[in-house]
């Protein structure tokens with residue numbers, strides 16, 4: 001979780017990642033990451049912000065991402081290339 005591509009909007013490499021991240025569970029809000037965490041250890045968003053243009057990308061940790069493939073709550077999307 002420490003390597004990121006340059007900003008896809010402006011190409012900048014001046015990127016900042018929030019260290020602690022934000023819980024994606026539904027304790028006080030919508031559960032944005034259903035099925036990817038545990039009750040006492042919810043999956044977390046880690047925002048990465050471009051200091052030059054402000055584009056914000058959200059990443060979740062690998063330990064939570066590995067659950068995507070077998071979770072019934074998520075579906076793989078089709079990717080189109082130009």
Ligand SMILES: [Zn+2]
Nearest residue numbers: 007010050053
């Ligand atoms: Zn940017």
